[in-house]
Amino acid sequence: MIYRLFPNPELELATAPASRERLVERGFERAYENAQEIGSDTVIQHIQAIRLGGRGGAAFPTARKWLSVKNEAESIKYVVMNADESEPGTFKDRELLLRDPLGPLTGLLIAASAVGAQQAYVYVRGEYRDVEIRIQEAITVLAEAGWIGPGKVSIDVRRGAGAYIAGEETALFNSIEGYRPEPRVKPPYPTAQGLFHKPTLIQNVETLANIALLFAHDVDWFRAVGTDATPGTKLVALSGHVANPGVYEVPFGIELGALIGDGQYGGGTGTGRPLKAVLMGGAAGTFITPQEAFEARLDYPDLAKFGAGVGSGAIMLFDSTADLGRILTGLARFFADESCGQCVPCRIGTKRILELLETQRLWDRRADLKDLATAMTDASICGLGQTAANALVSAMNRPSLWNEPAAL
Amino acid sequence: MNHNSEGSGAVTAHSRDEEGGVTELQAEEHEIVVGIVSRFPRQRTWLLPVLWQVVEELGWLNPDRIEWISEALNVPYAEIYGVASFYSLFRWEPSAGPEVHVCTDVMCTLKSGDSLYDDLTRASVDQTFTVASVTCLGRCDAAPACLVNYEPVENATIAEVLERLRTLAVEKGGEQS
Numbered sequence: 001m002i003y004r005l006f007p008n009p010e011l012e013l014a015t016a017p018a019s020r021e022r023l024v025e026r027g028f029e030r031a032y033e034n035a036q037e038i039g040s041d042t043v044i045q046h047i048q049a050i051r052l053g054g055r056g057g058a059a060f061p062t063a064r065k066w067l068s069v070k071n072e073a074e075s076i077k078y079v080v081m082n083a084d085e086s087e088p089g090t091f092k093d094r095e096l097l098l099r100d101p102l103g104p105l106t107g108l109l110i111a112a113s114a115v116g117a118q119q120a121y122v123y124v125r126g127e128y129r130d131v132e133i134r135i136q137e138a139i140t141v142l143a144e145a146g147w148i149g150p151g152k153v154s155i156d157v158r159r160g161a162g163a164y165i166a167g168e169e170t171a172l173f174n175s176i177e178g179y180r181p182e183p184r185v186k187p188p189y190p191t192a193q194g195l196f197h198k199p200t201l202i203q204n205v206e207t208l209a210n211i212a213l214l215f216a217h218d219v220d221w222f223r224a225v226g227t228d229a230t231p232g233t234k235l236v237a238l239s240g241h242v243a244n245p246g247v248y249e250v251p252f253g254i255e256l257g258a259l260i261g262d263g264q265y266g267g268g269t270g271t272g273r274p275l276k277a278v279l280m281g282g283a284a285g286t287f288i289t290p291q292e293a294f295e296a297r298l299d300y301p302d303l304a305k306f307g308a309g310v311g312s313g314a315i316m317l318f319d320s321t322a323d324l325g326r327i328l329t330g331l332a333r334f335f336a337d338e339s340c341g342q343c344v345p346c347r348i349g350t351k352r353i354l355e356l357l358e359t360q361r362l363w364d365r366r367a368d369l370k371d372l373a374t375a376m377t378d379a380s381i382c383g384l385g386q387t388a389a390n391a392l393v394s395a396m397n398r399p400s401l402w403n404e405p406a407a408l
Numbered sequence: 409m410n411h412n413s414e415g416s417g418a419v420t421a422h423s424r425d426e427e428g429g430v431t432e433l434q435a436e437e438h439e440i441v442v443g444i445v446s447r448f449p450r451q452r453t454w455l456l457p458v459l460w461q462v463v464e465e466l467g468w469l470n471p472d473r474i475e476w477i478s479e480a481l482n483v484p485y486a487e488i489y490g491v492a493s494f495y496s497l498f499r500w501e502p503s504a505g506p507e508v509h510v511c512t513d514v515m516c517t518l519k520s521g522d523s524l525y526d527d528l529t530r531a532s533v534d535q536t537f538t539v540a541s542v543t544c545l546g547r548c549d550a551a552p553a554c555l556v557n558y559e560p561v562e563n564a565t566i567a568e569v570l571e572r573l574r575t576l577a578v579e580k581g582g583e584q585s
């Protein structure tokens with residue numbers, strides 16, 4: 001077991017998640033001061049040196065975003081922590097914020113001073129009341145430490161109210177502004193015109209926690225774990241048919257087989273039945289076969305060989321009793337329900353896919369489905385529509401996942 | 409985007425009952441809603457917090473309440489309604505008791521979340537609570553998951569949910585006495 005993003009068990013027992021002791025013992029005080037001392041250019045260079053990519057799903061290079069926002073000439077800028085986590089299989093930010101909220105918040109404050117923002121927001125989904133309370137407690141600790149308050153950066157916590165699409169960055173800005181949480185057309189990108197149309201840096205909770213860790217230590221410490229391509233650790237969320245569901249911190253490059261089978265992690269299906277399929281990365285992720293899973297490692301270049309990615313870190317396991325058609329119908333329903341309806345291909349496409357699945361015409365309408373998926377990918381303005389057919393297509397491309405090979 | 413106009417504070421209560429008159433209850437509710445809005449800076453960015461506060465104090469949204477918010481914030485009714493109706497956690501109907509949000513999304517259905525929903529729906533015919541099915545609650549590691557009055561219940565069983573509801577009823581009874 002490795003403890004970086006999560007505190008080690010002794011510390012976790014000895015100190016409260018939102019306490020001054022935790023802030024000091026975790027090195028976050030040092031991180032905050034260190035980042036102020038070395039200045040924003042060096043801060044960004046260090047982030048570049050650890051090749052940090054966003055942990056919210058898209059893995060966009062973090063340093064590039066920081067540099068863009070920093071270089072904007074506007075005097076008003078914003079930083080936002082995206083804690084809206086809301087798709088099937090993804091629940092790692094909940095766990096991180098409950099167990100160590102000061103890490104992500106320290107990262108947020110380091111971000112604010114590096115890019116020159118005076119106002120920070122934390123957007124947390126309305127279903128996470130326990131998490132919201134923990135964030136508020138942590139903010140109180142930071143206020144007492146004198147990091148926020150009058151003349152310094154201030155942090156506002158905004159509560160969502162049940163809308164998956166509000167997690168998309170530009171929809172999230174609209175939500176904070178008091179508009180319908182519908183994604184905006186990009187460009188302009190958030191780094192130039194984000195919240196209130198000002199330059200905005202928005203990052204996932206886990207991305208910001210990595211920032212706090214980096215400056216609590218240094219580049220070499222950070223790079224000592226993980227792979228060359230992707231240093232550091234990842235939080236993975238195991239769910240479905242798995243003996244030990246939950247969130248685990250693992251080094252990048254770990255074998256998926258170990259992650260799924262080892263007793264200290266997933267511990268196998270836990271049902272006494274064999275594994276049938278793994279959905280990697282999230283609801284719009286990629287289905288892989290058990291065979292692929294046992295060959296793969298948790299890293300971007302390695303998973304790319306299987307057409308998969310790390311995504312949010314969601315790993316959903318299904319044993320031999322799982323009805324793949326039913327699971328795909330469930331995923332299709334999720335996207336049809338959550339599409340905001342602005343783009344025709346997404347609005348119609350997500351409904352059409354659901355229909356095809358519900359009426360079990362998937363295989364005879366294969367060609368239609370392919371066209372539909374292409375249209376959605378090409379002509380949707382946000383990631384929801386662009387990727388909604390991913391999991392389905394990946395499953396259809398793997399004949400061995402289906403119990404009825406005759407149907408092919 | 410500047411809806412934070414100053415002078416629109418003179419809100420007139422013109423909510424009506426069926427016959428067109430203002431009921432006492434409506435006047436009282438109107439006062440509560442206007443009071444809530446006045447606790448926040450009069451800017452559109454505070455709309456979502458205002459809506460949450462109204463739901464927390466009055467239990468649910470309805471056209472009257474939306475209209476009062478619209479007047480107090482000086483933002484058209486349709487705009488406020490368009491925002492409020494987008495979010496699934498807001499309730500639009502009075503309900504006798506607590507609300508149970510049951511996750512019937514993929515990972516919970518795998519663990520019988522759909523039958524938990526059916527069982528709870530049947531159990532709710534006595535109308536002491538309401539049941540709604542929702543998409544993923546971010547607690548798939550403890551599937552099936554649900555919320556009772558927004559508080560999570562993990563690895564939920566019908567017995568446990570009913571027990572929570574009983575506890576809530578007792579707490580509420582205690583408050584009133």
Ligand SMILES: Cc1cc2nc3c(=O)[nH]c(=O)nc-3n(C[C@H](O)[C@H](O)[C@H](O)COP(=O)(O)O)c2cc1C
Pocket residue numbers: 053054055056057058059060082083084085086164165166167168169170202203204205207208382383384
């Ligand atoms: C439909 C949709 C939902 C999203 N939901 C979330 C979310 O809940 N949390 C999150 O961090 N990013 C979410 N994202 C990604 C954000 O748009 C954005 O890329 C991210 O917050 C950037 O942070 P990162 O670079 O640190 O990952 C979502 C994207 C889409 C298209």
Ligand code: SF4
Pocket residue numbers: 165182183338339340341342343344346347380381382383384385386
């Ligand atoms: S792709 Fe879908 S969810 Fe995204 S903006 Fe278009 S309609 Fe809305």
Ligand code: FES
Pocket residue numbers: 087088089511512513514515516517543544545546547548551552553
């Ligand atoms: S699918 Fe039910 S909590 Fe995620």
